[in-house]
Structures are given as C-alpha cells and as structure tokens.
Amino acid sequence: MSSSIEAEPGTSPDSGYFARVGVVQLAAQLRAGRVSPLDLVEIALGEAARTQPVLNAFVTLDEAGARAAAGRAAQELAAGTDRGPLHGVPVAIKDVIDVQGLPTTAGSRHLAGNIARQDADCVKRLRAAGAIVVGKTATHEFANGPTGDRSAGGPTRNPYSTSRMAGGSSSGSAAAVAAGIVPLALGTDTGGSVRVPAACCGVVGLKPTHGAVSVQGVIPLAPSFDTVGPIARTAADCHLLWTALSDGPSAHPPIATPRIGWLPPGSLFPTTPEITGLARDFAGDLIAGEVSVPDAKELRDAYQIMQGSEAYAVHAERLAAAPELYGEEVRDRLRAGGEVRGWEYVRALDLRDRVRPAVAELFRRYGFLALPTIPLSPPPLDSRAEPIGGEQVDVRAALLALTSPWSVLGLPAVSVPAGLLDGLPAGLQLVGPPGSERQLLSLAEHLQTPNL
C-alpha cells in the first residue's frame, strides 16, 4: 500500500504527506484498508528523517516503538476494536513531555540521558485513543523562550523560510505539523509556547484553560501557567486531538451567532499593520465590536514577574550545581527571574484577581475576543531586535506580548492561520472564557471553512 505514497523533496509547508490529508480522511482510509497504521508510521518516520537536516524538528525518533504500536493498532482495527479517529494516526510529542522509554531532554544538556519511566498523563490519553507516538520534537531549552532557536540540539527552522524561527517553545511540534511530517503533535504553552509557533508555522494550536489537562509527567516551566496543548494543520484536526486529550465528548457544541470582540493589538504592543489587517479580515463578519481589556499591558508585566519567579523556583538548585550546562541566554533569563521580588509577585497575583472579573464581563458581552497571535512575522533565527512600525522592539517581548496576558488569566486561546504576509504566516488568536475550548475550535473551524 505504501506504493501510493509520494515523497517529495524540500521542506516547504506542502511537501509532506500529511500536508495533503486530514485526520478524518486518514481514518476513513485506514478503515477502508487503503492505508495501514504501519504505512503512516513509515511515512512519518521517512518525512522526519528526510527533513531533519534542514528543519531540525525532532530530537528523538522511535522507529521500533512506533512500528510495534502500528502493528498493534492494525491488529485492533482488524479485530474490530476501534478507538476512534486517532486510531493508527501518528503523533509527535514535544520533548518536555514524558514518553515511556524515550529520553525527555527539554532541549537541555542537564537532562541528557533522562529516560522517562512512564508516559505522561497526556500521552496515556493519546495512546488510549489509538494514536501512535513516532518521536519527540524539539523545544526551546526548558521550554523557556518563544524563539525556538536556543536548544541543546540546535535551532528549529521554519518550513516557510528556513532562515527564520519556527517560534517557540513548541518549535518542533509546530514545524513538524507545518511540514506535513505528522498530522498531529502535542506542545506545551506557558505564555504562548503553543500559539506562537503555531502562528509562525501557519498551523492551528490550542492553549487550553489552565488546569484542564494534567501536566503530570511534563517538565515544569511556571506551574501557574503551564498547559499541554494540541497542534494540527486544521482546526478540525486540532479538535479531534483535543477530544482525545480532554475528558469531554467530541460533539461540537452549537454556536448560534458567535459574537467576537476585536482587541486592537496596539493596546498591548506595537503590531505590524498588515498582520493586524490579515487577522481582522480573517475573523471577518464575526467581529461585533471593538473592546479594550483593562490593565492589559500590566498583565504582560505580571506574566514576566510570575513566570520569572516560578521558573527560578524550579531551577534554583540546578543553577547552583551546574550553571555551565545551561545555554547562556536561558541561564541569564532564569537568573533575572530569580531577582524578582516577592512583593512584585504578590502584586501580580492581585492584578490577576482584579482583572479577571472585568474580562469575565467582556465575555458576557462578546463571547470571544480576537487579536493577532504575534505582532510580527517570524523573525530571522537568532534575531533579538526587529522593527515594527519604525520602532525597534525586543523579539522575545514581542512574541509573547499578545499571548501571555491570557496565560495570566488562565484562559483558553487558539491560534489559527490568517493568511500570509510576504510568504510568511500570520495568526489570528481567539480567546474564550474558561472551559470554552470546543467553542473556540468550532469557531476556528467555521473560519477555516470556505464560504459556499
């Protein structure tokens, strides 16, 4: 059956097999016997190996484990045990998430050879749904950075332009999905680490409500914000992965007439006007009005304060024992976080508690908020300052500026591709009230469905 598969050269976003076929279609093909789980695994492993020298999306491929799992999946399907639409479908897992028997390195030399004894809770869920883990994807060192270009294994490159960042920290997961290496991947999002690379790589990424998905078995970054989130090429596929990851049923809740409030991103950070235009146009008629979020910029500061304090609390002993095993940039950032004062942390908590009711009130009026995911196109690798509207901005601050406020509030948010600017992806971010993941994904599906 693998004769039907074409491997194309190159690493462009439509080069990989899974760029041309969605999960529903795969599920149908698997059940019709037109393709086997092993076929899909071999395709994914082949695409991963082929693109690795350029994209560097993976840190570990589990050929043997994936093939064995594919065999079991095929047996189950043949025997009439159907685990649903992910049964036999390859997935990739960000390398901060434990997969039994594989190293979890978090892109850090500290964790070289750190073999996971068991699957993280989220991986258990995917396996229960029949998904097949083909490997571990690259992450910014300790998931602590939105650029994806600081990692023990080197930078991940953007399939749309290999001189540019894939975004981070879930750089490998987003790049692997964008390049069609796998149809689905897991990332983690603390201040934007699923949404930012999804926007950079032109794929769909969901950051769930804080606490909605277990983070057991996941290397922590800042526990107040850490989440595990799905990445896929389409909102429909992302929805299927979310269903496997979460407890709820897969039925789409009805969205009668969703009202979206548009948040002008300039209220948070300087934003490239063309990106604002693409995002707003993509949301289109669903925008019912413009909104403002009180203390939105202060929420960004609160994110830095809380993330810095919590990340240092995670890393203090490692920083003392073996500072040389960190990359310089991440080490400096962790140390800066260690200087944040307790009273600043207290005020950040206070701010969060103060803003939450105001944003809840916004959601009563509009249902959802929309704004760009990131305020600029994916920057060149290693760039740390870029112009936006004639102003030089800090790249890290820019990449997190539009996503981190919702992390502080614990809200779910999805990034959906909104078009291309000079050939590079732009993302629309939809933010919803706690627990609204399905509605957000349905809304994203709606936006991705061509008008008939």
Place this chain on the structure above:
Amino acid sequence: MSSSIEAEPGTSPDSGYFARVGVVQLAAQLRAGRVSPLDLVEIALGEAARTQPVLNAFVTLDEAGARAAAGRAAQELAAGTDRGPLHGVPVAIKDVIDVQGLPTTAGSRHLAGNIARQDADCVKRLRAAGAIVVGKTATHEFANGPTGDRSAGGPTRNPYSTSRMAGGSSSGSAAAVAAGIVPLALGTDTGGSVRVPAACCGVVGLKPTHGAVSVQGVIPLAPSFDTVGPIARTAADCHLLWTALSDGPSAHPPIATPRIGWLPPGSLFPTTPEITGLARDFAGDLIAGEVSVPDAKELRDAYQIMQGSEAYAVHAERLAAAPELYGEEVRDRLRAGGEVRGWEYVRALDLRDRVRPAVAELFRRYGFLALPTIPLSPPPLDSRAEPIGGEQVDVRAALLALTSPWSVLGLPAVSVPAGLLDGLPAGLQLVGPPGSERQLLSLAEHLQTPNL
C-alpha cells in the same frame, strides 16, 4: 444604679469591673434592670481613663458615641427589642479596624487624622448584635509586630506586670480585657496577633479560619493571613462574641469525646519547660497522644517570606514617599520584607499546599492539636533577646514561632490561659480544622470549667 459599681485603684488583672462579671451575667443584669447600658459604658470609660496612664491600652475613647449608643440600646431593650447577649455590652476595637467617625491610625504617624467614613464589616456585625463601641485600642505599628511596644502612641503594658509586654499586635485589646476595662474586644491576627497578646495577658483569643470573617474596613498587613478575631476573659464570652462576628448559629456543637494531639513545641522552637508543662497539664486528659507536623519549622519560614512580601506590597508607596513617618524597627522590617525574592514566595506557597493534606490527615486522627501559644513568659518591654533553656532567642521570632505555622495553613486556633508562671500568664493554644471555631471554643470552655 451605678452606685453598685466599685472602682478599684491599680491596673492588676482583677482590678476592673468587667474582670468580675461575665457577659451572660451582664445580660441578665441588664434585662433585670439592675444595671443599664449607660452604666456599663460609664464603667468602661472610667476604667479606661483610670488605667490609661499606666497600661496605655487605648488610643481613642468615644465617650459621646458610646453614651448615645447606650441610650439607644436601653430604649430598644425597654421596648422589647432584644438583640441577644451582647445587647448593651461595651466592646473595644483594635485601631486597625474602621469605626465610623473615629480615627483609624494603626499605631502609625502615617494615619494621623485618618477618620473612618464607615464601620468595618466586623464592627457592623457587633453593632447589629447590640454591642457598644467604647473606643479604639492600641496596636503595634501597622499591626506589624508581636511585642506591642512599637506604636505611635507608645507601648502597651501588661496588666500582670507593667514592665512587661502585653504582646502584639492586638496589645490594647488584650490588655483592656485582661484589666477588666471592657468584657470584650476585637483584635486582628495575621501570624499570632490575637493569640500572642491573649497568652501574654491571660485572656482568651480566637484566630478564625482565614476568610471566615470579612476584613473589609481593616488596615491590611498580609492579606493571605489577615483575620479579625474576638478576645474575651473566658471562652464562653469569646464564644458569644464569635457568634456575633460570624454567620453561624450560637448553639454549641456537641463534642462527644474530643481527642487532642499534643505537639511538643520543641519541634518548632525552644520552649520554656515550665510553660510546656502548664499548657500540657491544662489540656490534661483530653490529650490522646503526641503528634508531629511535617515541615513545621519550614512553615514558620514560609510565614516570614509571605508576610514580608505581602506587607511590603501594602507599604511600598508609603515607604518611598515618607519613610520618616515609620518607627525605625517597623520600617526596617518592612524593607527586609521587600528584599524577599519571588521564587521564595513561590516555594512558600508550594510548601503550604504540600503540608495542608498532611495536617488534614492529622485532624482526622486527633480532631485538634494542642501546644503552648508562646514559648516564653511575656518579655520585658523593649527586650529583643531572651533566654529560653540557656539559649538566647530572638523575641519576635519566639513570640510568633508557635502561632504562625497555623496562619500559613489558614487554620483556626484559640489561646486559653493555662496558668501562671512566676505570676505571669502562660497560654495553651488549640488548633482545629477549617471552620472548627465553635468546637475550639467549646473545647476551651470545657477546659475552663472546674471539675465538679
């Protein structure tokens, strides 16, 4: 009717009128017409004025307001409107709690002339129960200290020995009750500020479950821990004041056979053996076994970290604008709190979350914990180092060592007089699970009831 009242010279613990008559007795006398609310107010005002030069328990007396309220209370009682056992009974309010029309100074020069526009929630409750506010009691500056000897209005002295601390920060409330100036008073307790002066002054003081009583209208110290608590001469009277302060009914819950776990205080801090002995003997046969609390000493550190950070967050702008208006000791302490790091605060929160289930498990086995309230006798005014068992200890650390761990956990605790050591009070502290205030007070009443 005031002819039946004798004013005695001196400030000793049994010198005041209200040292010789409990609230239930007062309530009966009021209803029998043997004494009027105005009589009681005049007694309290007279005792307060008489003892003020020595004890310095008050910062404001509200003669006019108290007399007017007494008149209304008398009219209501005469007209058959009975608000319950506190109707017509004088109370004193710690000067961090707003009483409409009176200054709230918190013992600070920053707040000189700070007239409260309305009553704090807790004061509203007491007024609804018919209690009559006679004045505001002295507090350690900004409630930030357990010694009660740093305050814009000078130190409060211990009725048992006027060369000694009354304890703090609710120094005036405890001293006023101990000296019989008023039968009841409100304090606030963040790390021990009701329990410590109660123990120093030989009265009963309850720190409620965090969040059980509104702190609206109360000058904050460290909001994660701040509580408003009742102080009285007996547990029975304290129970009546608690009933007015809280939402629940006044019926005592039945305590079949309370089992108390004894926590040897040495596991927390060096403790004077005779005080340990007095406290343990007072708890007597109710002690069912010895317990240990995991990370108990670390909870003390967590208190310092969280209190320091939160207090600085409250005071940062004042410290910048007018540092000279603070007393030196409190200013230095606040500034030290401002140096605490965010990651230390994060770890303190983590510790709290980790210890809570272990202590909840202890409560399933024992119902209540018991230990001394403070590990030494009330120290001399201004002393900052005292010997305990041959070791010099820091007085502030000592006074908070046995109370602050329960503040971190948000638990209710009551201090009950356990006897005298060299003429100075020793306190037994009973700690219960969240919401167990009534059981704690019933237990204290039981211990205070002489065996028949």
